[in-house]
Amino acid sequence: MKSRVIALLLVAALCLTALLNGCTSKPATTEPATTEPATTEPATTEPAATEPEPENEGPVYGGVLKVTINTDATSLDAMMTSSADNQVPATHIFETALFPDAGGQIWPGVCDYTFDGEVLTLTVRDGVTFHNGDPVTIDDVYASSQRWLANVKAAQKQIGDKSDGFTVDGDSIVVHFNQPAPLALQTLAQYDQGLYIMPKAICEKYPDSDINVESDLIGTGPYKFVEHKADQYVRVARYDGYVPTANEGATGFAKPKMAYCDEIYFYSVNDKTTRITGVQTGAYDIGVGVPSNMLAEMGSDPNLRLEFSDLGIMACAIFNNEKGPCTDKNLRNAILACLDMDEMMLAAQGDASLYRLNPSYMMTSSAWFTDESLGKYNNRNLDKAKEYLAASSYKGETLRFVTTNAYDYFYNTALRVAQFAGEIGITIDVQSYDNATLKEYRSNPDMFDIFSGGLTAKADPTQIAFMDDSWAGFWKNEKKTELLDTMSSTTDFDTRYAAWVDLQKLIYEEVPNITFGERINPIVCRANVHDIFETTNKYYWNTWKDAE
Amino acid sequence: MVKYILKRIISAIPTLIIVSVLIFALVRFIPGSPAQVMLGDDATPDEIAAMEEKLGLNQPIVFQYVKWMAGVIKGDFGDSIYYHEPVLKIITERLEPTWILVVYSILIGTVLGMFFGIIAALYRNRFLDKLCMVLSILGISMPGFWIGMNLIILLAVKNPIFPSVGYMSIADGGLSQTLYFLTLPAFAMGIQRSASIARVTRSSMLDVLGDDYIRTARAKGLKKTKIVFVHALKNAANPILTQVGISVAHLMGGSVVIEKLFNVPGIGRLAYDSISRRDYPAIQGHVLFVAVVYVVINLIIDLLYKVNDPRIQYN
Numbered sequence: 001m002k003s004r005v006i007a008l009l010l011v012a013a014l015c016l017t018a019l020l021n022g023c024t025s026k027p028a029t030t031e032p033a034t035t036e037p038a039t040t041e042p043a044t045t046e047p048a049a050t051e052p053e054p055e056n057e058g059p060v061y062g063g064v065l066k067v068t069i070n071t072d073a074t075s076l077d078a079m080m081t082s083s084a085d086n087q088v089p090a091t092h093i094f095e096t097a098l099f100p101d102a103g104g105q106i107w108p109g110v111c112d113y114t115f116d117g118e119v120l121t122l123t124v125r126d127g128v129t130f131h132n133g134d135p136v137t138i139d140d141v142y143a144s145s146q147r148w149l150a151n152v153k154a155a156q157k158q159i160g161d162k163s164d165g166f167t168v169d170g171d172s173i174v175v176h177f178n179q180p181a182p183l184a185l186q187t188l189a190q191y192d193q194g195l196y197i198m199p200k201a202i203c204e205k206y207p208d209s210d211i212n213v214e215s216d217l218i219g220t221g222p223y224k225f226v227e228h229k230a231d232q233y234v235r236v237a238r239y240d241g242y243v244p245t246a247n248e249g250a251t252g253f254a255k256p257k258m259a260y261c262d263e264i265y266f267y268s269v270n271d272k273t274t275r276i277t278g279v280q281t282g283a284y285d286i287g288v289g290v291p292s293n294m295l296a297e298m299g300s301d302p303n304l305r306l307e308f309s310d311l312g313i314m315a316c317a318i319f320n321n322e323k324g325p326c327t328d329k330n331l332r333n334a335i336l337a338c339l340d341m342d343e344m345m346l347a348a349q350g351d352a353s354l355y356r357l358n359p360s361y362m363m364t365s366s367a368w369f370t371d372e373s374l375g376k377y378n379n380r381n382l383d384k385a386k387e388y389l390a391a392s393s394y395k396g397e398t399l400r401f402v403t404t405n406a407y408d409y410f411y412n413t414a415l416r417v418a419q420f421a422g423e424i425g426i427t428i429d430v431q432s433y434d435n436a437t438l439k440e441y442r443s444n445p446d447m448f449d450i451f452s453g454g455l456t457a458k459a460d461p462t463q464i465a466f467m468d469d470s471w472a473g474f475w476k477n478e479k480k481t482e483l484l485d486t487m488s489s490t491t492d493f494d495t496r497y498a499a500w501v502d503l504q505k506l507i508y509e510e511v512p513n514i515t516f517g518e519r520i521n522p523i524v525c526r527a528n529v530h531d532i533f534e535t536t537n538k539y540y541w542n543t544w545k546d547a548e
Numbered sequence: 549m550v551k552y553i554l555k556r557i558i559s560a561i562p563t564l565i566i567v568s569v570l571i572f573a574l575v576r577f578i579p580g581s582p583a584q585v586m587l588g589d590d591a592t593p594d595e596i597a598a599m600e601e602k603l604g605l606n607q608p609i610v611f612q613y614v615k616w617m618a619g620v621i622k623g624d625f626g627d628s629i630y631y632h633e634p635v636l637k638i639i640t641e642r643l644e645p646t647w648i649l650v651v652y653s654i655l656i657g658t659v660l661g662m663f664f665g666i667i668a669a670l671y672r673n674r675f676l677d678k679l680c681m682v683l684s685i686l687g688i689s690m691p692g693f694w695i696g697m698n699l700i701i702l703l704a705v706k707n708p709i710f711p712s713v714g715y716m717s718i719a720d721g722g723l724s725q726t727l728y729f730l731t732l733p734a735f736a737m738g739i740q741r742s743a744s745i746a747r748v749t750r751s752s753m754l755d756v757l758g759d760d761y762i763r764t765a766r767a768k769g770l771k772k773t774k775i776v777f778v779h780a781l782k783n784a785a786n787p788i789l790t791q792v793g794i795s796v797a798h799l800m801g802g803s804v805v806i807e808k809l810f811n812v813p814g815i816g817r818l819a820y821d822s823i824s825r826r827d828y829p830a831i832q833g834h835v836l837f838v839a840v841v842y843v844v845i846n847l848i849i850d851l852l853y854k855v856n857d858p859r860i861q862y863n
Contacts, residue, residue, distance in 0.1 A: 071821065074631050082588055153595075212632065230631075230641045231813030232715065269713065269811050270821065278713040278811070281704050406824075436580025436826045443584065443593060456589070465590040 059531065063545040065261040067286045067538075068275050072231045072268040076217050077210040079148055079196040087191060088538050089234040089266040093131075094196040094219035097122055097141065098189040099245070102252030102535050104367060104459050106185040108245055109254075110136060110197040110220050111173075115185060117491050120175040127243040130199055131224040142168050143203035148195050151208060154463075155195070158187040182491045186459050191253065191537045222259035222541045234266040252535040260544035276524055279304065285529045285545070288538065290522040291408075292350025298524045305529075308353065311521040312363055312536030315348045315355075315409050316453040317401070317417055318466065318513040322474035323445040325399060330392035331426075332511040333376070337385035338420040341378035344516040347416040348409035358518040360504060361464050363457045363536075367493075370501050374508040377515075385424045398427045402442060403452040406435040410452035413516060417450070442472040455515065457536070461500045462487050466513060475512035549854075552862040553847065560843040564836065568620070571835040572613050575828050581605070582629045582826040603629055605828075616832065625836070626829035630822070635833035639815055645715050646807070646814030649730050649737070650799045656738030657745055658792055664742070665749020665788075666776060669757060680746060687743025693805045696736035700809075703732060713811040733810040737803065741795040748791040752784035759783075785856050793849035800845075801838040 069088050075081040078090035099109040106113075111122040128136045145166040148155045159165075162181040166173050177184065188195045202216050211217060217225040222244075223236035244256035269275040272289045279287040280301065290298055290306070298304050317335075319326040326332060345355035359377035362368040371377075399421075403414040411432055418428035428450070433441065441447040451472065458464055462484055469476045483506065486499040507513070525532060528546040533539050583599035584591060591599075600606050616626055625635035661684075668680035704712035710732050716725045727734075756762065757780055765775045803816035811817075815834060822830035854860045 210632070229717075229813070230638065231817060267714070267811075271808055271811070274713055274809060274811050277700055277705065281708060281712045283711055283713050434580065434824065436582075436585050436824065437578070439584045439589075440579045440581055443596070454589070468592055470592045470594065471590070 059258065059260050059542075059544040060547045061260050061262075061544070062547065063261050064263045064265065065286075065529070065540055065543060065545065066265045066267060066284045067540055068267050068269045068278070068284050068288065070268070070270050073228065073234050073266065075210040075212075076225065076228070076234065077206070078219070079144070079193060079198070080151060080210045082193060084537075085268070089236060089264075091191060091221070091537075091539060092223040092236050092264065092541060093217055093221045093225050094198065095221045096189050096191075096194040096196055097144075098185060098195075099247070099250070099254035100186065100189040100191075100252065100459065101247075101250045101254040103365075104186065105250075105254070106189050107247045107250050107254035109189065111141060113185075117180070118177050120177070120184060121169075122173040122175075123171055125243075125245070128220055129241050129243075130220055131218050131239055131241075132199075133241065134199065136197060136220060137200075138168055138171055138173060140200045140203075141173055141197055142166060143200035144197045145173065145195060147198070147203040147207060148193075152193045154187050154190075154193065158183045180489055180491050182488065182496060183460055183462070189253075190459065222257040223264060226263070231268060233268065235263060236266075237263045253537075253539065255542065257541040258544075259541050261540070264540055279524050279526065282526065285526045286532060286540075286543075287524050288521060290524050292354060292522075295351060295353075295522060303527050305525050305527050307523045307525060307532060309521045309523060309533065310363055310365060310536055311519045312457040313454045313519045314358065314361055314457065314515045315345065315413055315517060315519055316455050316513050316515045317413065317450050318442070318453045318473040319511070320445055320449050320451075320473065321476070321512050324449050325394055325397050326449045328392045328394065329510055330388045331394045332514075334385045334388035334392060334394075334424065335417065335421050335426065336376055336511050336514050337379070337381050337388055338424055338426075339378075339417065339514065339516070340380045340420070341516050343420075344413055344416055347412040348516060349519060350408075354520045354522060356518040356520060359508075359515065361455055361457065361507075361515055362461055362500075363518060366457065368461055368497065368500055370497075370504055372501050372504050372508070374505060376508050376511075380420075382424060389424055389426065394426065396425070396427065398429045399449040400447075401428050401430045401450040401452075402438055402448040403430060403432050404435045404438040405432050406438075407452075407454065409519065410438075410454070414450075414452050445474060453513070454519075455513075457518075461503065473512060475510070477506065477510060477512075479506055549851075549862065553851070556847050556850070560847075563843065564839055567839040568617065568832070568836055569613070571832050572616065573609070575826070575831050576609055578826075580826045582828060585825045586630065616829070620836070625833040628822075628827055628830045630825050630827045630830065635829050638818065638830065639833055639837055642813055642815045642818050644717060644814075645726075645730070645812050646800070646803055646816060648718075648726055649733055649803060649807070649812060649814060650796060652727060652730055652734035653737035653741060653799050654792060654796050656734055657741030657795060660738065660742035661745025662749050662781075662788065664746040666753060666781070668746065668750040669753035670776065672754060677750075681750070684743040684746040687739055687746075690740065691805075692736050692740045692802075693809050695739050696733060696806055696809045699732045699736055715812050715814075730812070733806045733812055736809075737799055737806050741799065745788065745791050745795065749784070749788050752787040753780060756780050756783045782856065786853055789849055789852055789856065793845050797838075797842045797845045800841045 069085040071085045073086045073089050075086050076090040076093060078087060078094035081087060081090060095110050097109050097111040098113055099107045101107060108125055110125060110128050112125050114121045122141060124136050124138055124141060130136060149160045158181060159175065162179045163175045163177045166175055197220055199218055202211065202218060214225065214228060222239055222242045224239040226235040226237050228234045238259040242259060244258060247254045247256055267284060269278060272291060275287040276290050276294055278284040299306050319332050321327060341357055346352065349355045356364055357378060358364050359371055359373035360369055401414045401418060403410045405411040414430045418430050421428050438451065442451040455465060465471050466473050466475055467484060480503065483499045483503045487496045490496060523532065529543060531543050581596065581600060583596050583603060583605065587595055587599055619626055627633060628635055628638050631638050664680040664683060668677040671677045700712045703709050711729055715729050718726050762775060762780055765779050803814060804820045807814045807816035808820055818830065819834045822834065
């Protein structure tokens with residue numbers, strides 16, 4: 001009797017709140033109760049000429065999309081912020097002058113353009129307006145360009161230093177280049193701190209600081225800012241006056257932006273298990289980064305769908321090229337010769353579906369991809385490794401491999417490298433710290449011999465982090481500088497590509513770092529969600545949900 | 549009474565100063581630069597140095613401390629490096645979910661803990677006593693996040709009764725929605741705290757149940773419930789009150805993991821994120837805030853002693 005009473009009390013306490021809320025079979029979400037049901041008609045008052053007729057099986061307009069970002073968006077100023085979690089919602093509000101497609105080709109964006117290699121001309125695309133209803137003028141583009149040049153290092157380097165700057169010429173902006181600028185268009189169009197177009201008044205109000213008043217978040221994007229609840233979400237709503245581009249056949253960011261969902265919530269969820277559980281329970285529609293041990297469970301749930309997208313991140317070990325035993329390239333080669341890259345990437349990703357072997361620092365899908373590795377990548381040969389080791393100055397010192405278990409793939413690959421290197425007598429002490437400590441230690445040549453890295457593949461190889469001599473790892477090499485100069489001094493792709501292939505050969509000759517392979521990102525969506533992003537950067541303006 | 553309160557407040561000042569010095573120094577001694585975290589993986593040493601200069605992190609630590617304390621005295625805890633907003637603002641913005649979660653958890657913990665504690669005391673050395681004490685040991689042994697994960701699996705994923713993540717403020721959805729979102733995290737925290745409350749309740753009740761006045765009450769033929777809840781529990785309440793007070797303070801500072809697990813946007817999650825980002829002003833503000841909460845709760849508990857037992861005199 002007593003135990004029954006106790007059990008009843010426990011159950012009653014648990015159910016009390018549920019009953020108070022009219023306990024439904026589906027968990028509540030934080031979306032407002034006023035959400036309109038999905039319809040097959042766009043809510044826009046002026047549908048764009050290029051909008052496709054919604055079909056029964058095709059995209060439908062309406063609904064609220066709930067997606068996740070890793071941390072709270074602290075700035076939605078797309079031009080100023082370099083944080084990916086800020087950029088995801090910010091790029092729905094603001095747009096760049098030009099758009100890059102998934103392959104890196106440049107298309108019209110807020111502006112139409114012409115470029116002959118020496119003169120770049122930008123004109124405002126017809127019908128583009130800001131979220132306050134004002135049409136975008138060439139003065140807005142000019143003001144944005146000035147703010148951009150003043151605050152974004154890449155803008156100054158790729159355009160400011162190579163031209164006379166932006167000048168207004170009637171209804172156009174003209175840039176006269178005085179030296180080859182192979183990355184000019186990419187820099188203008190890039191997701192990460194590209195030339196985002198903002199009203200002139202806003203540029204003048206915030207000449208050198210982030211936009212910090214929410215009512216000033218006035219862009220041209222397919223969604224307009226609605227609200228930001230600290231540590232909860234950023235909410236955007238479809239901008240009815242948006243006119244998509246006519247970029248027929250374009251992919252990625254350059255594909256016409258249709259804004260199918262009425263609203264998008266970007267929830268900040270920094271724990272990946274919480275993120276994925278939230279998709280399982282319907283609190284979110286899309287969760288990025290499914291842990292490998294949850295893949296089977298997600299795959300067997302009929303309410304969910306797994307998708308795999310390129311992450312554009314290479315799992316790497318980066319040597320201390322300035323100080324300590326790893327300045328000896330024979331030792332670095334010895335470690336490379338020990339490694340079985342399939343084993344390394346399995347350790348990194350936990351499942352064979354979540355990686356791609358890739359000897360390069362550019363993605364396999366990139367025009368820059370080359371598999372040139374002088375036969376060293378994934379060519380495990382312990383005899384050769386021992387030869388390299390014998391030729392090195394290594395005398396049994398313990399190498400410090402600094403890593404973090406904030407990222408599983410960092411820690412797991414560090415352990416695997418230590419195991420492989422141990423087979424030929426190299427002693428590696430894996431030291432795991434939190435991420436902030438790792439970042440500090442790797443910048444100090446006295447604090448490490450090897451560190452874990454996740455090198456992001458860029459649109460252009462010259463932009464990869466370790467190409468900068470002062471970046472952690474401190475790889476300085478005259479031939480590297482020469483090849484980078486060659487790549488910067490011409491706009492001819494074939495010449496640049498040849499230089500990049502030579503540079504990759506040099507990397508495998510010197511082995512300043514070792515890349516294990518390319519990571520693939522598992523994404524879980526609710527089954528009623530379709531057409532998610534197709535680039536390494538995330539966007540949701542062409543994602544749609546089944547009509548309810 | 550007023551004199552006593554003033555005395556306690558004044559005596560708390562040195563404690564808070566010591567806490568401020570310790571936290572200020574400790575966060576700067578741990579490796580990791582906020583500038584480096586802010587600038588991301590591709591930042592070069594020059595860019596990091598420039599950012600550190602902009603943030604004033606290259607100034608002497610004593611100068612930084614004096615400057616910060618001068619602000620604190622005026623109610624300005626500095627600006628968060630990450631949010632670019634006053635620390636006091638970002639803490640107050642996140643206070644609602646944490647406070648409600650703590651109160652909700654302590655209610656659950658106290659009800660469950662006292663219930664099991666009283667049962668155990670009434671059935672001393674019998675099966676129910678042993679069962680309750682085994683359960684309390686289990687409760688103390690199970691980490692809150694583990695309880696939370698199991699609650700998510702059981703009551704959000706397998707049986708979708710409660711939401712697994714998120715929060716809805718009172719302004720947005722009313723108190724019932726807020727409590728609905730916080731039920732699982734509150735149980736995860738409350739179950740653990742109930743264990744220690746149950747043990748204290750049991751021992752405190754056992755102390756008074758053998759007293760003469762209880763025997764007299766029984767002899768007078770009073771109902772058992774009246775004896776337990778009116779006569780015994782009231783006299784056993786002060787140690788329980790102490791335990792509840794400690795639990796409130798503990799939950800206030802210890803909600804970090806649970807808030808992260810359930811994605812509750814409270815000050816616990818703020819603390820976790822701030823430590824990861826080395827957001828010095830936010831960490832300092834949070835720790836100082838929790839220290840003040842400890843001091844205030846201790847004071848309130850001490851004052852409640854007298855409410856419960858008028859014989860207590862404050863000197």
